[in-house]
Amino acid sequence: xxxxxxxxxxxxxxxxxxxxxxxxxxxxxxxxxxxxxxxxxxxxxxxxxxxxxxxxxxxxxxxxxxxxxxxxxxxxxxxxxxxxxxxxxxxxxxxxxxxxxxxxxxxxxxxxxxxxxxxxxxxxxxxxxxxxxxxxxxxxxxxxxxxxxxxxxxxxxxxxxxxxxxxxxxxxxxxxxxxxxxxxxxxxxxxxxxxxxxxxxxxxxxxxxxxxxxxxxxxxxxxxxxxxxxxxxxxxxxxxxxxxxxxxxxxxxxxxxxxxxxxxxxxxxxxxxxxxxxxxxxxxxxxxxxxxx
Amino acid sequence: xxxxxxxxxxxxxxxxxxxxxxxxxxxxxxxxxxxxxxxxxxxxxxxxxxxxxxxxxxxxxxxxxxxxxxxxxxxxxxxxxxxxxxxxxxxxxxxxxxxxxxxxxxxxxxxxxxxxxxxxxxxxxxxxxxx
Numbered sequence: 001x002x003x004x005x006x007x008x009x010x011x012x013x014x015x016x017x018x019x020x021x022x023x024x025x026x027x028x029x030x031x032x033x034x035x036x037x038x039x040x041x042x043x044x045x046x047x048x049x050x051x052x053x054x055x056x057x058x059x060x061x062x063x064x065x066x067x068x069x070x071x072x073x074x075x076x077x078x079x080x081x082x083x084x085x086x087x088x089x090x091x092x093x094x095x096x097x098x099x100x101x102x103x104x105x106x107x108x109x110x111x112x113x114x115x116x117x118x119x120x121x122x123x124x125x126x127x128x129x130x131x132x133x134x135x136x137x138x139x140x141x142x143x144x145x146x147x148x149x150x151x152x153x154x155x156x157x158x159x160x161x162x163x164x165x166x167x168x169x170x171x172x173x174x175x176x177x178x179x180x181x182x183x184x185x186x187x188x189x190x191x192x193x194x195x196x197x198x199x200x201x202x203x204x205x206x207x208x209x210x211x212x213x214x215x216x217x218x219x220x221x222x223x224x225x226x227x228x229x230x231x232x233x234x235x236x237x238x239x240x241x242x243x244x245x246x247x248x249x250x251x252x253x254x255x256x257x258x259x260x261x262x263x264x265x266x267x268x269x270x271x272x273x274x275x276x277x278x279x280x281x282x283x284x285x286x287x288x289x290x291x292x293x
Numbered sequence: 294x295x296x297x298x299x300x301x302x303x304x305x306x307x308x309x310x311x312x313x314x315x316x317x318x319x320x321x322x323x324x325x326x327x328x329x330x331x332x333x334x335x336x337x338x339x340x341x342x343x344x345x346x347x348x349x350x351x352x353x354x355x356x357x358x359x360x361x362x363x364x365x366x367x368x369x370x371x372x373x374x375x376x377x378x379x380x381x382x383x384x385x386x387x388x389x390x391x392x393x394x395x396x397x398x399x400x401x402x403x404x405x406x407x408x409x410x411x412x413x414x415x416x417x418x419x420x421x422x423x424x
Contacts, residue, residue, distance in 0.1 A: 084411055165383065165401050169408035173415055174399035178389050 015043045017061040020076050021045075024071070025078050028150075031206075031226040033078070042078045052202065056198060076151040083124045084142055084170035085293065091250050094270035099248050103216050106140065113143040116215045118239070119223035120147035122167070123158030123198070129219070131176055146213070148203035150259040155200040161190035205235050212242045222252035236264050240277045249275040296410070302344040303327050304334040304361065305331045305379070306353040310402075314379065321413060322420030323422060329369055331356030335364060338371060346418050348409075351380035359394060362413070366395030375416055379404070 022033040033041060042057050049060035052070060060082050064071045086092045103113055108174065112267070113133070117126040126147040148160050168177060168188050181188040198269045206227065218239060222231050240263045243249060249264065250272065257264040257275050264275040301318040305311050306329050315325040326342060328334035330353040337344075349358040358378060365371045370373075377398040378391050388399050407410050413419065 086415070089414060166403060166405060166408070169400050169411075170409075171411040174388055174392055177399070178385060178392065181385075183383070183385050227322075233393060241388045274349070 004202075012109075013038050013057050015059045017041075020064070021074070021078065023063055025075060026061055028072075030164065031078075033227060035203070038284075041078065045074060046078075047247065048073055048077055050218075052074060059136075073153070073158075076153040083121045085124050085129045085168075085172040085176075087125065087171060087221070088253060089171075090222045090253075090271040092128060092132060093217070093273045095129065095183065095217070095273065096136055098269040099217055099274065100136055102246075102248075104141070105264045110208050113137075113141070113217070114213050114215045115143060116199075116218045116220075116242075117146045117147045118203070118218060118220040120149045120158060120200075122163070123147055123149075123154075123156055123161070124167075124170075125219055125221070126158065127161070127180075127190055127194055131180055133197065134180075134194065135283050142195060142234055145198045146201060147198050150200045150202070150204045154220070155202060158200050159195075162187045175253045206231050209238055214240055214244050214247075216244050216247045218243055218247070218249045220249060220251055222255070224255045240264065245278050245279055247277065251275065295397040299324050302324055302337060302342065302347040303333060304329075304347055304353070304358065305350040307350070309404065310350070311378075314409070317409045318348075320406070321410060324371060330354055331361030331364070331412050332359055333424055334361055338374075340363070341353060344374060346413070346416070347374040348377050348379045348400075350377060351382045351391075362391065362394045366407065375418055377412060377416070379409075 018033075018038050018041060019134050022037075025031050025033055033037075045060060047055045048070070052060055052062065052063070054060035055235075060070075061074075062273050064074055107113060115129060115133075117123075117129065126145050129145055130143075135143075137143060147155070149155055149158075162184065164179075164187055168181070177188070180191045180194055182191070201210070205223065220235075220239060224235065227235065236257060239249060249257075253272070256273075259265065263278055267274050267276050267279055297410060299322075301323040303311050303314045303318070303325055304327075305314065306369070308329075311327045313327075315327065318325050323345070325346065326337060328337055331349075332355045334347065334349075347361075349361055351358040358380065360378050362378070365374060365376060375398075376396045377400065378396050379400045379402065381402045383401045389401055398410060398416055
């Protein structure tokens with residue numbers, strides 16, 4: 001039976017193909033593609049199937065077991081999150097009005113902030129934060145934003161800092177557009193000053209983290225929903241280990257640490273729920289400022 | 294007079310584009326009013342219409358969008374109306390010029406319905422709510 005998709009179209013991908021892709025993505029990234037997401041797999045792989053000259057998505061998926069390069073591209077396409085500039089607004093407002101003033105007060109001796117944009121996708125979150133830091137950091141202060149993602153294609157996009165018109169329209173205030181971007185052909189490129197603030201690194205949230213600095217603020221938004229409960233818990237525990245004791249974690253608006261009581265406490269700030277690390281008895285991290293990270 | 298929070302004035306000489314924008318703003322909970330150029334839009338305002346927001350094309354016959362923005366901004370009783378350019382004009386300098394003239398936001402065609410919704414949220418413009 002061909003399952004209907006939510007938009008009323010018809011999904012043609014076979015059950016065997018979906019099962020294969022679902023298992024592949026889970027194995028490689030721990031992300032879940034539950035039954036019912038057939039339409040999403042089809043939508044994301046159809047452009048690749050056409051590009052590769054495959055007869056249909058099923059035929060394309062059939063190649064993935066032997067074609068490593070194509071498998072990498074398929075995984076990249078399946079792990080992309082739709083994103084926009086200053087997505088949901090409220091977290092960025094809280095960042096500017098609450099988290100940043102708190103961190104500025106605590107880090108006067110190093111005058112530097114470390115921020116992590118985890119699962120950064122094409123970089124809109126990292127660059128949105130960079131714009132706010134550029135506007136709100138006092139003179140003499142610096143900031144580093146680490147943008148990580150499981151998709152190498154996405155990291156290359158972040159480094160290039162180029163965005164198409166449709167992407168630029170998604171939430172980018174016109175005043176910021178003219179201040180921080182220049183037009184290059186049909187695209188817009190972010191300024192060198194913002195690029196210097198953002199560093200990229202390949203990172204699979206579901207696997208043990210590589211060595212990381214201590215972060216003052218972590219944005220981990222709209223990605224935990226793709227993981228099962230055990231993986232979610234494990235990621236939150238490991239993130240706690242790289243957040244300064246007085247640091248902040250921000251999740252997506254539908255995500256929570258409610259069942260992670262031992263690792264995080266919730267603190268409402270502005271219109272969003274932020275999360276603060278609960279100190280552990282061993283391996284207490286110094287604030288980022290004290291490590292000079 | 295307080296702005297009527299329920300109306301969006303769509304100013305574009307393309308009937309197809311007005312139709313697309315009408316559908317989007319209607320889905321967002323607004324009542325759409327259409328004008329085919331800047332002068333028609335001014336006629337609506339002079340007749341007493343107080344939209345929460347105007348979407349404004351740049352290139353139109355009779356009166357272009359830039360002139361419309363300048364006229365609205367030079368009329369104190371219309372100062373509460375939010376102005377958003379929706380145009381194919383995409384040069385950096387044109388965006389700066391529109392903002393300097395008093396446009397609050399700028400959308401470059403092509404756009405997705407989500408882009409319009411994002412901009413409305415950015416501007417604090419919601420059906421039934423005056424920002």
